[in-house]
Amino acid sequence: MAAPMLRRFLRGRRCGTPGLSGVLLLGQREAHSGAQGLLAVQKARGLFKEFFPEKGAKVELPELLDRGSGSFPQTVYCGFDPTADSLHVGHLLTLLGLFHFQRAGHNVIALVGGATARLGDPSGRTKEREALAPEQVRGNARALRRGLEAVVANHQRLFANGRPWGSFTVLDNAAWYQKQHLVDFLGAVGGHFRMGTLLSRVSVQARLQSAGGMSLAEFLYQVLQAYDFYYLFQHYGCRVQLGGSDQLGNITSGYEFIHKLTGEDVFGITVPLVTSTTGAKLGKSAGNAVWLNREKTSPFELYQFFVRQQDNLVERYLKLFTFLPLPEIDHIMQLHDKEPEKRGPQKRLAAEVTKLVHGQEGLDSAKRCTQALYHSSIDALEVMSDQELKELFKEASFSELVLDPGTSVLDICRKANAIPDGPRGYRMITEGGVSINHRQVTNPESVLVVGQHILKNGLSLLKIGKRNFYIIKWLQL
Numbered sequence: 001m002a003a004p005m006l007r008r009f010l011r012g013r014r015c016g017t018p019g020l021s022g023v024l025l026l027g028q029r030e031a032h033s034g035a036q037g038l039l040a041v042q043k044a045r046g047l048f049k050e051f052f053p054e055k056g057a058k059v060e061l062p063e064l065l066d067r068g069s070g071s072f073p074q075t076v077y078c079g080f081d082p083t084a085d086s087l088h089v090g091h092l093l094t095l096l097g098l099f100h101f102q103r104a105g106h107n108v109i110a111l112v113g114g115a116t117a118r119l120g121d122p123s124g125r126t127k128e129r130e131a132l133a134p135e136q137v138r139g140n141a142r143a144l145r146r147g148l149e150a151v152v153a154n155h156q157r158l159f160a161n162g163r164p165w166g167s168f169t170v171l172d173n174a175a176w177y178q179k180q181h182l183v184d185f186l187g188a189v190g191g192h193f194r195m196g197t198l199l200s201r202v203s204v205q206a207r208l209q210s211a212g213g214m215s216l217a218e219f220l221y222q223v224l225q226a227y228d229f230y231y232l233f234q235h236y237g238c239r240v241q242l243g244g245s246d247q248l249g250n251i252t253s254g255y256e257f258i259h260k261l262t263g264e265d266v267f268g269i270t271v272p273l274v275t276s277t278t279g280a281k282l283g284k285s286a287g288n289a290v291w292l293n294r295e296k297t298s299p300f301e302l303y304q305f306f307v308r309q310q311d312n313l314v315e316r317y318l319k320l321f322t323f324l325p326l327p328e329i330d331h332i333m334q335l336h337d338k339e340p341e342k343r344g345p346q347k348r349l350a351a352e353v354t355k356l357v358h359g360q361e362g363l364d365s366a367k368r369c370t371q372a373l374y375h376s377s378i379d380a381l382e383v384m385s386d387q388e389l390k391e392l393f394k395e396a397s398f399s400e401l402v403l404d405p406g407t408s409v410l411d412i413c414r415k416a417n418a419i420p421d422g423p424r425g426y427r428m429i430t431e432g433g434v435s436i437n438h439r440q441v442t443n444p445e446s447v448l449v450v451g452q453h454i455l456k457n458g459l460s461l462l463k464i465g466k467r468n469f470y471i472i473k474w475l476q477l
C-alpha cells in the first residue's frame, strides 16, 4: 500500500531536506492572532515545551494554525502505544494537548500504536521492553481505545459548555501495517532514511552505548513512527504531531521524511514529561504508574494522588492538568497562601482531573470514598455500591452472608473469618479492637441491627485492629 502512494508523491514536487533550524521558544515571537494565542497560552501554562522546526520553508506554525488563515482548521495527532491495557497519568498531558487544539477548533487524532507497540519505542528507555504477544497487544489496543473514548466523552460532556469544537478521531496504526508487505515497505520507505541520521538520535545513541545494546526492531521504531506521520499527512492532511519530550527524535524523523518526499511543512510540539515528587518519570516503566482505567486505579486513588501533591508543584499541575484559566489559578493560589492547611489547590486539581477522567459520577465516588475513609462518615458508607467499597478497601476480604435472625457481633466476626476462634477472638471484641461501620462494638453478644450495623445498601464494614477491613454483603435482607 505504501509503495504506490510514495511513488505517486515522488513524481510531485521534491526538494532537499533542510536541516532543522533548532527548537523555537515561542514566547519570544511576535504575535500572530488566534494561533499565536493557542501556542503562546499553552507555552505560558508550561504545557507546550518545544516547537520545531523554527521556520517552515513555506509557512510557519502560528500562521498555519491561525483561524483567519486559509489553512484553518488543521489536523493534529499524537500516538499512544498499547504496551499496557490502560493509559496512565503521564499520558494525560499529551491528551490535554490534543484537547486544547480541539477546543481551538482544530481536528485531532489519537493514534493507538497497535503496530508500533509490537516493536517497543526505545526513546527514554535504558533497556529493551519485553516483547508483547500479538494477542496481548490487540487486547491492550482495544482497552486503550475504550479508555481514550471515555475521556473524550467526558471532555465533550462536562467541559464543552455547548461550544463547537473540532473533531476527535481514534485510529490504530495496525490498520495500515497489517496490509503492508515488508519488502515493499523497505523498498519504498527505507531508501529515504539515512543511517547516519538515524544513528545520531539521542534515543539510539543512549541504547547503543548501554550494556544490552539495541535490537533491529527497536532501531526501526522511528521509521514506523515517521511513516505514520506521513500516512496521516497524506490521508488526513495532518501537519502537526504532539508528543512527550522524549519523542523529539521520532517526530524529527517524521518531519524529515515528509519534507523530503513532498516539500511540505509539518511541525512537532513536545509536552513535558511529568515526574513524581521524587523526580522519577510518572510512567509505567518507572513502576509507580497511576492509571486512568478504573479497574487499575480507582477514582478515589486518582483523586488522592492529586490531593497529596506538594505545595511547590500544585500550581504547575493546575496549569498543566486542568482547563482553569490562569487568573482563576492565581486566585486559588492566593487563597492557599492564607490558608495552606485547607489544601484548596490540591483539592481543586484532584477534582478537575478526576472529573475529566472518570466523569461526574467518578468524582462523586472519589469524594464519598474520602469521606468514608478519612472522616469515618457513615452517611457516605451508606450510599456506596459494592464496587466502590471494594475499590476503597482494596485489601479487604469480601464475603456474602445470609442474615439469620439473632445474628450477633461475634457471629459476623466469625463468619467473616475476621477473628481467631475461642476466647482470644472474643476478647478482641471486648477489648475494643473491633468496629462495625466505623462504630466500636464491645459486646460480642449484641444482635445486629439493620440501619446501624447493617447499612441501607445491605453492606457492613468490619474493622479489626487498625487496618484490617472486611466487607460483608448481606443476602436476602
Ligand SMILES: N[C@@H](Cc1ccc(O)cc1)C(=O)O
Pocket: 078, 079, 080, 081, 111, 113, 116, 121, 173, 224, 225, 226, 228, 229, 247, 250
Ligand atoms: N512512540 C510513542 C507512541 C507513538 C506511536 C506511533 C506514532 O505514530 C506516534 C507515537 C510513545 O512511545 O509514546
